[in-house]
Amino acid sequence: MAIFSLWVINKAGGLVYQRSFADGLAALTSNEYLVLAGTLHGIHAITSRLSPIGSSSGVQVIEGETFKMNILLTVTGTKFVLITSIKDPTADSVLQKVYDIYADAVMKNPFHTPEMPIRSEGFDSRIGTLIGTGQT
Amino acid sequence: MAYTQPHPRLSVVSNSSHSSVDHLSPTTTSRFSLPSVPSLHSSITTTKPGPNRPNIYDRPLNKTRSAEVSASAFAFLFSEVVQYTQKRVSGINDLERQLNTLGYRLGTRALELMVWRAEGSSKAPKRELKLLSVLMMVHTQVWKAVFGKGADALERSVENPDEYMIIDNDPLIERHISVPRDMSQLSCSSFTAGIVEAVLDGLSFPARVTSHNTPTVQYPNRTTILIKLEKSVLEREELLK
Known part of the structure; x- marks a missing residue:
């Protein structure tokens, strides 16, 4: 029951925010995070065309042996990725709340440039209070 | 027979409606045949x-x-206002002055509206003449009219007798703004300062x-609106005592 990490990927596939919470996953270099985010963006785009009957969303959950990635795609193409432990039941609601905070603290902040890395104290502190140390 | 009782009534209603439709349809068709007249009518009614x-x-x-105005919609609008202004100024002081000017334009209208409403609603509308009551009015009524709640404190400067401060612990317009280091x-409350001015x-x-x-630790967005009065105001205040 833990939240390991939160990413925000912009609509071009660039990683604009990455923050780790609980220990449990090995830290990657920032370059590796960027590559992983870009790859995930591509996978998401292709999986959305995979459905045999009509249109479908892209991949929403990717599971490993000790973690799972929960992906929320917004209508504007921004993706929120939450890496949690396998049994974490809160991932969906946390992702929705992250989206709420993003809409408030990032999009309504005049000093944020769209599609650029998020450097906003308000976002940081509100994510901090939402997820805390990552242990639920 | 209870069933047949309302049935003829219904049929009467349907008959009448049917006949009215029949009655209306020729007029509509005749209207269509004369396009200039109805189009004139419709253009008048739309304008x-x-x-x-x-x-x-x-x-x-x-x-x-x-x-009330949606706070989210206002936050987006104000964010655009700040971005627009920021592109057209050089430096922070200039930006604050521009925001102040924009707030000033809002303030003149807000005051007019408040005074107008006060005159309409109270039997003995009163114009404030004393400095303190004016400041109290700004602190409570103006804040309520503009932000929906009163400001949190009104203080007088200890060092300078011509300086007063209105303090808002969590200004509405700055709620979603994080200023870079x-x-x-x-x-960004320079906008509010303009309203007060x-x-x-x-x-x-x-x-x-x-x-x-x-x-402060408890209120990271706490903002002080500093009012530095002109000399003439204080001199007049002395005379009124």
Whole structure:
């Protein structure tokens, strides 16, 4: 029951925010995070065309042996990725709340440039209070 | 027989409606045959605001007294205002001055509306003449009219007798704004300062109003609106005593 990490990927596939919470996953270099985010963006785009009957969303959950990635795609193409432990039941609601905070603290902040890395104290502190140390 | 009782009635209603339709349809077809006349009519009715939708200037101002604007929509608008202004200025002081000017334009209108409403609603509308009551009015009524709640404190400077401070612990317009570190002096509440300056000017209490960030641990967005009154105001205040 833990939240390991939160990413925000912009609509071009660039990683604009990455923050780790609980220990449990090995830290990657920032370059590796960027590559992983870009790859995930591509996978998401292709999986959305995979459905045999009509249109479908892209991949929403990717599971490993000790973690799972929960992906929320917004209508504007921004993706929120939450890496949690396998049994974490809160991932969906946390992702929705992250989206709420993003809409408030990032999009309504005049000093944020769209599609650029998020450097906003308000976002940081509100994510901090939402997820805390990552242990639920 | 209970069933047959309403049935003929229904049929009567349907008959009448049917006949009315029959009655209407020739007129409509005749209208279609004469396109110029109905089109003239319809153009008149569309250009004229109907009785249900009066012109915005004709709407009663008191009806919107308790109307509220979506805080989210305003936050987006204000964010765009700041971005627009930021592109057209050089430096933080310039940006604050521009925001102040924009707020001033809002303040003159807000004061006019507040005074108008006060005159309409109270039997003995009163114009504030004393400095303290004017400041109290700004602190409570103006804040309520503009932000929906009163400001948190009104203080007098210890060092300078011509300086007063209105303190807002969590200013509505800055709720979603995080100022980057390299612009940390910037206070977007300069907009509010402009509103206050306009209200004071309008009541003949000319002053220079600025805004400053005074964060505390509990209220990271706490903002002080500093009012520096002109000399003439204090001199007049002495005479009124």
